[in-house]
Amino acid sequence: MHLMVINASPRVKKYSNTDKILTKFLEGYSVSGNTYEQYEISARSSWDKIRAAYDTNDNILIAIPLYVECIPGLLMEFLETLSPKTGGKMSFILQSGFAEGVQLRCGEEYLKKLPSMLGMEYGGTLVKGNNFSIRLTEGKEQDSQTQPYRTMGEVFGRDGSFFSEECSKFTGPEAFPLPVRLLVGLMFRTGAKKAFTEAAASWGGTRPLDFRPYQ
Ligand SMILES: Cc1cc2nc3c(=O)[nH]c(=O)nc-3n(C[C@H](O)[C@H](O)[C@H](O)COP(=O)(O)O)c2cc1C
Numbered sequence: 001m002h003l004m005v006i007n008a009s010p011r012v013k014k015y016s017n018t019d020k021i022l023t024k025f026l027e028g029y030s031v032s033g034n035t036y037e038q039y040e041i042s043a044r045s046s047w048d049k050i051r052a053a054y055d056t057n058d059n060i061l062i063a064i065p066l067y068v069e070c071i072p073g074l075l076m077e078f079l080e081t082l083s084p085k086t087g088g089k090m091s092f093i094l095q096s097g098f099a100e101g102v103q104l105r106c107g108e109e110y111l112k113k114l115p116s117m118l119g120m121e122y123g124g125t126l127v128k129g130n131n132f133s134i135r136l137t138e139g140k141e142q143d144s145q146t147q148p149y150r151t152m153g154e155v156f157g158r159d160g161s162f163f164s165e166e167c168s169k170f171t172g173p174e175a176f177p178l179p180v181r182l183l184v185g186l187m188f189r190t191g192a193k194k195a196f197t198e199a200a201a202s203w204g205g206t207r208p209l210d211f212r213p214y215q
Contacts, residue, residue: 001038001160004057006050008064008075012042018063021095024106024146025063028153041075050055051082058088059160060120065131066096070107084119089164091123099130099184101171124162126152127171136199 005026009016019040026036037057039050054060064071092111094104115122134145149168155166160188176184197209 001034001055001157002059003034003178004053004060005036005038006060007038008041008062008078010042010067010072010074011065012048013040014180016040016042016065016133018093018095018116018130018140020134020146021093021131021149022063024143025093025153025156026051028150028155029157032157033156034157038073041072041078046056047078047081050078052081054162055085056086057168058085061093061156062090063106065095065130065198066094066107066109068103069103070110074089079114079118082118084117085208086119088120089123089160090118090120092125094125094127095131096129099172100176101127101129101174103129123160126156126162126167130172130179133195136195 005022007013007016007018007022008020011017013019026038029036039046039053041047041050060065062075062137064075067073070215094107094111096104108125108127112122113123128149131145134142137145152162152170155164156162195207200209
C-alpha cells in the first residue's frame with residue numbers, strides 16, 4: 001500500500017516534533033513492504049509539488065501538531081488551495097503538547113469533516129498528546145518518546161485506517177484526575193519552567209520566557 005504523507009507543522013523539518021513522530025511511524029508502516037512519499041507544509045516553495053501529489057494519490061496521511069486547540073493556520077491556508085477529488089482516503093495523526101486526550105477532541109471533530117469536503121473518505125485520526133519535549137531530547141531519550149508510534153505505523157500498515165481499538169487506546173487518559181492536574185500545574189511553574197528556560201538559553205534566548213515586548 002502506497003501512502004502520501006504530509007507533515008503539517010509550520011516548524012521546519014529539523015525542529016519539528018511531528019517529523020520525529022513520523023520517522024518512527026513510517027518505520028513501522030514500512031515493515032510489511034508498504035511504501036510512502038513525504039512532504040512538508042513548512043516548505044512553502046514545495047506547495048505546487050504537494051498539490052500535484054495530492055491530485056494523483058488516493059491514500060493520504062496528514063500529520064498535524066495542535067496549535068491553539070486546532071490545526072495550524074499554515075495548513076489551513078494550504079488546504080484552501082486544494083481542489084476536491086472524487087474518491088480516495090484521508091487519515092490523520094493529531095499530536096499535541098498537553099497530555100490529555102480531551103485537549104485534542106475539538107481538532108479531531110474538524111478532521112472528521114475535512115475529507116468529505118475534499119471528496120474523500122475519512123480514515124480516522126490517531127490522537128496523542130504529551131509531545132512537547134520530543135525535539136528537546138536526543139538519542140535514547142527521544143526514542144523512548146517516539147518508539148510507540150512505530151507500533152501504530154504497523155497497525156496502520158495492516159488496517160489502512162485508525163479505527164481499531166489499539167489506536168483508540170493509544171490516546172491514553174482523556175482527562176487527568178484533580179491531584180494530577182494540580183501536580184502538572186506545579187511542574188509548569190517549577191521543573192518544566194526551568195527546563196524550558198534552559199532550552200531557550202541554549203538557543204541564544206536572552207529574555208525571560210514571560211517577556212512581553214508589546215506591553
Ligand atoms: C503556537 C503554538 C501553539 C500551540 N498550541 C497548543 C495547544 O493548544 N494545545 C497543546 O496541547 N499543545 C499546543 N502546542 C504544542 C504543540 O502541539 C506540540 O509541541 C507539538 O508537538 C509541536 O509539533 P511540531 O514541532 O511538529 O510543530 C502549541 C505549540 C505552538 C508553537
